Amino acid sequence: MVLPGDPVGAGLVKSLANPGANITGTSIMSTDIGGKQLQLFKEIIPTMERVVIFGNSKNAAVVLSMEATEAAARSMGLQVYLVSVSSSDRLENSFDEVVNAKPDGVIVVLDSLTFDHRERIAEFALRNGLASMFHRREYVENGGLVGFGPDSNAISRRAAVYVDKIFKGAKPADLPVEQPTHFELFINMKTAKALGITIPPAVLARADEVIE
Numbered sequence: 001m002v003l004p005g006d007p008v009g010a011g012l013v014k015s016l017a018n019p020g021a022n023i024t025g026t027s028i029m030s031t032d033i034g035g036k037q038l039q040l041f042k043e044i045i046p047t048m049e050r051v052v053i054f055g056n057s058k059n060a061a062v063v064l065s066m067e068a069t070e071a072a073a074r075s076m077g078l079q080v081y082l083v084s085v086s087s088s089d090r091l092e093n094s095f096d097e098v099v100n101a102k103p104d105g106v107i108v109v110l111d112s113l114t115f116d117h118r119e120r121i122a123e124f125a126l127r128n129g130l131a132s133m134f135h136r137r138e139y140v141e142n143g144g145l146v147g148f149g150p151d152s153n154a155i156s157r158r159a160a161v162y163v164d165k166i167f168k169g170a171k172p173a174d175l176p177v178e179q180p181t182h183f184e185l186f187i188n189m190k191t192a193k194a195l196g197i198t199i200p201p202a203v204l205a206r207a208d209e210v211i212e
Helices: 030-044 060-075 088-101 112-116 118-127 137-141 152-167 189-195 201-206
Strands: 050-056 079-085 105-108 131-134 146-150 183-188 209-211
Touching: 030 050, 030 060, 030 105, 030 131, 030 146, 030 201, 050 060, 050 088, 050 112, 060 079, 079 088, 088 118, 112 118, 118 131, 118 137, 118 189, 131 137, 137 146, 137 183, 137 209, 146 152, 183 189, 183 201, 189 209
Parallel strands: 050 079, 050 105, 105 131, 131 146, 183 209
Antiparallel strands: 146 183
């Protein structure tokens, strides 16, 4: 496996340290990312009180990530609303739910559905004056405000190490699952200006790329 969000929660392995069967590899550990994204959101928008977590309810890994992010938001004293989307045909209805929640920002959980419609989602957020938080650069290129998440290319390259070890006789059950060690931060300044948001210098200094 290369990029599962929560291999333990999904039942792929018994634990990260001891997979226990014939599956191992790398993970993006998306259930841990939401809390980091919320902390970053609060740095950018200190007055943030209400946040929407938006994701594909048909993807079990996404549901786990949404629930973990919800728990992190509540621990920070934020009002949090989960908005699910199950297909591209349901996007507009889901957008209406987001607007009705009147959030200060929206966190979009990564999966193929939200990735395929990243431009549409980013345009919706901007049109409604919402700060948007995503996982990857591609979302920010298409108008999202911030992208923060593990370096998926680096994770994928690590998968080759597992293949090599297994071909040389190692058992998957004995190879611990690797978690991401490098996280990337992308900021779209054009979107920030359109929303009237001033990105703190400390956040800009940490950015891997500032998209103008």
